[in-house]
Amino acid sequence: MIILSVETSCDETSVAITKNGKEVLSNAVLSQINIHQPYGGVVPEIASRAHIESMLYMFDEAIKKANITIKDIDLVAVTQGPGLIGSLLVGINAATTFAYVNQIPLMGVNHLLGHIYAAQIEGDMQFPLLTLLVSGGHTELLYVKDHLDIELLGTTLDDAVGEAYDKVARMLGLGYPGGPIVDKLAHQGQPIYDLPRPMLKDEPYNFSFSGLKSSVLNLVHNMKQRKENFKVEDVCASFQQAVVEVLVEKTKFAAEQLGVKQIIVAGGVAANKGLRKYMKENIPHIEILTPSIQYCTDQAAMIGIAAYYQYQKHGALKDYYLKGSASINFV
Ligand code: KG4
Ligand code: ZN
Numbered sequence: 001m002i003i004l005s006v007e008t009s010c011d012e013t014s015v016a017i018t019k020n021g022k023e024v025l026s027n028a029v030l031s032q033i034n035i036h037q038p039y040g041g042v043v044p045e046i047a048s049r050a051h052i053e054s055m056l057y058m059f060d061e062a063i064k065k066a067n068i069t070i071k072d073i074d075l076v077a078v079t080q081g082p083g084l085i086g087s088l089l090v091g092i093n094a095a096t097t098f099a100y101v102n103q104i105p106l107m108g109v110n111h112l113l114g115h116i117y118a119a120q121i122e123g124d125m126q127f128p129l130l131t132l133l134v135s136g137g138h139t140e141l142l143y144v145k146d147h148l149d150i151e152l153l154g155t156t157l158d159d160a161v162g163e164a165y166d167k168v169a170r171m172l173g174l175g176y177p178g179g180p181i182v183d184k185l186a187h188q189g190q191p192i193y194d195l196p197r198p199m200l201k202d203e204p205y206n207f208s209f210s211g212l213k214s215s216v217l218n219l220v221h222n223m224k225q226r227k228e229n230f231k232v233e234d235v236c237a238s239f240q241q242a243v244v245e246v247l248v249e250k251t252k253f254a255a256e257q258l259g260v261k262q263i264i265v266a267g268g269v270a271a272n273k274g275l276r277k278y279m280k281e282n283i284p285h286i287e288i289l290t291p292s293i294q295y296c297t298d299q300a301a302m303i304g305i306a307a308y309y310q311y312q313k314h315g316a317l318k319d320y321y322l323k324g325s326a327s328i329n330f331v
Pocket of ligand 1: 135162
């Protein structure tokens, strides 16, 4: 089964061709990072316009690179939400039109489901499994009993972990997006500063990162006031160590409570080298499946992989009417 998938939920315009929920024949991704960088974050109006400008080019690119023709496509899948509504609508509109004109069945896919299924490109899911989904907008622990049988265990009470990375980076003047640069600098420094590990003992499956973010802000502010010399690398290392310990400890606790066979770490922050390493070292007794770096951040291949499994269970839409949604329930 050949699926053409479209992802435009935030600031990446992407179209992919995948086969049988496993093989990525092409994954065309155009990042808008350069456009948003001067603003220190994604500007929704600009993101929508940029998606419109590159959308058709990405369709051509994906089909050409996969070396297929439109006649080979069995299903069109598109991210329905959650995400920036203007951005989502560009992708939905393009996918709907393409599917309708070529009379190919259409399907909407939850962006978060896509992040989980990105792991399926790397290895086979073993149920029941636990997913730690960490991205710019989400920090979630999910119990996955079977394909598309997902229970939300816990989430963030304030900032998403990627958001905390981006805010700390902005405060340190490191630019946007903050995750990759903080991760890089963390490896060049030492975790010498004592920062809180927000564990929320009564809510073991929930997260809270805004206090930790404020502690970093206070630490840097106080050192600057005292005209103390400090290395940004050490601040990054201390922040990253605190984040990673919280994520791994909560994941380990949940995995043991639920007796899962596998742990998937997915979403943009799953690209974090410190997190990947610490997770493997501290949970050696459970298989940890992580998408390769290129499939951690937003791209359409993950939507195509998730769509394959969704199709097996629910089939495609009966018509070509698909609504975008800034926030939708999980599956
Ligand atoms: O999944 P994603 O591409 O978009 C959302 O769905 O949000 O995740 C983007 C987030 C950003 O906050 C970015 O700073 C973070 O993932 N990120 C990282 C790393 N690479 C990307 N955070 C920590 N370490 C990284 N290496
Ligand atoms: Zn995402």
